[in-house]
Amino acid sequence: MKFLSVFGxxxxxxxxxxxxxxxxxxxxxxxxxxRFKAKxxxxxKVLSExxxxxxxxxxxxxxxxxxxxxxxxxxxxVPFNPSIDGNTVEISVEQAKYGKAAAEYQASLRxxxxxxxxxxxxxxxx
Numbered sequence: 001m002k003f004l005s006v007f008g009x010x011x012x013x014x015x016x017x018x019x020x021x022x023x024x025x026x027x028x029x030x031x032x033x034x035r036f037k038a039k040x041x042x043x044x045k046v047l048s049e050x051x052x053x054x055x056x057x058x059x060x061x062x063x064x065x066x067x068x069x070x071x072x073x074x075x076x077x078v079p080f081n082p083s084i085d086g087n088t089v090e091i092s093v094e095q096a097k098y099g100k101a102a103a104e105y106q107a108s109l110r111x112x113x114x115x116x117x118x119x120x121x122x123x124x125x126x
Contacts, residue, residue: 035086046073
């Protein structure tokens with residue numbers, strides 16, 4: 001559908017940001033779990049893979065890319081101060097990451113909402 005392409009990459013970015021917030025909140029929830037390893041999501045890597053997979057070519061050898069890389073972009077974080085019990089969650093770092101991720105999510109959501117509002121106005125003839 002051509003109409004749905006109006007949102008373009010922002011729809012994928014919103015889903016990815018939501019996934020990242022879930023990963024960070026899982027870290028926060030397991031801050032006291034022994035040997036729990038904190039994770040994060042490489043937003044730029046996953047988004048660039050999504051952009052490449054959306055490219056259309058006239059011949060399959062024009063752009064060399066692999067569709068096999070559909071990973072979640074998750075990676076284990078390296079703590080500043082490792083704990084004795086093997087847990088790598090640093091609650092203050094995770095809370096700061098979550099706050100930033102939530103602000104980025106809200107910004108993307110506002111952008112999509114403004115796009116929808118513009119489409120509504122156009123359909124109404126305003």
